[in-house]
Amino acid sequence: MxxxxxxxxxxxxxxxxxxxCLLSNKIILAFYGDxxxxxxxxxxxxxxxxxxxxxxxxxxxxxAVFDTKPGGRGVSLGRIHSDIRRxxxxxxxxxxxxxxxxxxxxxIDTTLDQANDTEPKLRAEPVVIHLPTxxxxxxxxxxxxxxxxTGNLSVFKWSDSTVRYAEHPRxxxxxxAGDFQACRRKDIVPTLIAMARETFAGADREI
Numbered sequence: 001m002x003x004x005x006x007x008x009x010x011x012x013x014x015x016x017x018x019x020x021c022l023l024s025n026k027i028i029l030a031f032y033g034d035x036x037x038x039x040x041x042x043x044x045x046x047x048x049x050x051x052x053x054x055x056x057x058x059x060x061x062x063x064a065v066f067d068t069k070p071g072g073r074g075v076s077l078g079r080i081h082s083d084i085r086r087x088x089x090x091x092x093x094x095x096x097x098x099x100x101x102x103x104x105x106x107x108i109d110t111t112l113d114q115a116n117d118t119e120p121k122l123r124a125e126p127v128v129i130h131l132p133t134x135x136x137x138x139x140x141x142x143x144x145x146x147x148x149x150t151g152n153l154s155v156f157k158w159s160d161s162t163v164r165y166a167e168h169p170r171x172x173x174x175x176x177a178g179d180f181q182a183c184r185r186k187d188i189v190p191t192l193i194a195m196a197r198e199t200f201a202g203a204d205r206e207i
Contacts, residue, residue, distance in 0.1 A: 017106055018128045020199050024048075024110045024192060025126040031188045035114035038077075039179040042098040045110055047182075047189045049102060052200045058180075059101040060168040065115045065124045066152070068160050075115040075122060080168055098174050099165075105131050107150075107165060123159035142169070 028041045042058045049056035066074040078097025100108040107129040115124040131137065134150035141147055148167035155163060174180050 013103075014106070014128060014130055016199055017102065017108060020049075020196050021108050021110055021126045021128050023195060023199065025113065027192055027195065028110065028188065035111055035117060037179065038096075038098040038109075038111045038114070039174050039177050040185060041110045042100050042174075043180050043182070044185045044189055044192060045100045045108060047185065048192050048196060049100065051193050052196070054102050055104065056100050056102045058098050058174060059107070060096050060171050060174060061099055061107075062166045062168060063097050063099070063109060063112060063115075064164045064166075065112070065119075065122050066162050066164075067119070067122055068162055072121070072161075073119050075118045075124075077112075077115060078168060080166060096168065096173055107131055109165075112163065122161045123156065124161060124163065125156050125158065127155050127163065129153065129155065129165065136165075 024041065024045055028037060028044055029035060032040055046056040046058060061078060062080045063077040064074060065077075066072065078095070100110075102108055108127075109129075110126045112124050112127055115122050129150060131150070134153060135146075136148055136150050139146040139148070147169075150163075150165045152162040152164045154160070178184065
């Protein structure tokens with residue numbers, strides 16, 4: 001594959017995954033009934049993308065959304081370090097934040113808009129991040145504070161807010177949450193596979 005064709009194919013993948021991300025957000029929200037569904041949503045997204053030949057897996061992260069305006073507030077989902085003692089998560093839930101890592105270079109967060117439930121002015125949106133265009137791979141030492149961090153990104157279409165992702169040092173917990181059990185998503189996965197068929201038609205999987 002030539003470099004020009006590779007760049008074109010990557011852009012095509014980003015466009016397709018972005019379209020799929022918005023579709024997933026809409027369909028899963030209607031099915032689940034709440035924006036705070038990162039575990040359930042990630043399970044669904046990984047199942048559907050795996051069906052279409054992508055290498056998709058859950059990734060526990062911290063997602064920090066900030067209002068860049070003076071005096072603006074922020075929200076941190078899945079905070080890595082916190083001195084606040086939190087109550088036990090609700091049934092089937094979990095205190096962390098989960099996204100999908102696709103082909104080791106795309107981060108898909110279909111539930112980032114849940115930040116708006118706490119701070120509506122953030123106007124956060126579901127996002128797909130092409131990690132090689134961020135600071136993500138600048139540090140590969142898991143013991144370093146800078147390990148797998150994107151830096152602040154301006155990625156929202158309708159907002160000046162920024163988002164920053166960091167891989168959580170503990171990739172655990174979510175697998176035992178009720179929302180991650182395959183039986184809970186068995187009805188929606190085939191539906192989303194069918195609805196995404198046009199989005200991924202002819203997708204070049206050589207990359």
